Amino acid sequence: MRDALPAPRLHLLVCANRREASSPLGNGCGERGDAVYDELKRGVAARAAFASIWVTKTHCLGVCPKTGATVAIYPTGRVLTDVDVADAETLLPLLPS
Numbered sequence: 678m679r680d681a682l683p684a685p686r687l688h689l690l691v692c693a694n695r696r697e698a699s700s701p702l703g704n705g706c707g708e709r710g711d712a713v714y715d716e717l718k719r720g721v722a723a724r725a726a727f728a729s730i731w732v733t734k735t736h737c738l739g740v741c742p743k744t745g746a747t748v749a750i751y752p753t754g755r756v757l758t759d760v761d762v763a764d765a766e767t768l769l770p771l772l773p774s
């Protein structure tokens with residue numbers, strides 16, 4: 678194993694998990710997560726920051742909000758829930774120094 682370098686300065690993990698409608702945990706972030714992911718990718722492209730900001734779509738991150746999606750942020754380790762498309766611009770400037 679070896680490190681893949683350079684590592685990103687900011688890595689956003691966006692849940693787009695889908696569940697059966699009958700699940701007691703709800704439908705999952707699903708389409709809401711897809712929309713947040715697409716908006717974050719659009720913001721990264723606008724900044725030409727592909728190497729320094731990674732955006733990755735994931736399965737369940739364990740929070741399962743009723744609205745919006747869950748986003749985990751590294752290297753800070755923050756986990757945000759109820760994230761919607763309008764929040765994307767506020768997440769991208771959070772570049773660690």
Ligand code: FES
Pocket residue numbers: 692693694695704705706707736737738739740741742746747
């Ligand atoms: S389904 Fe998105 S955090 Fe669980």
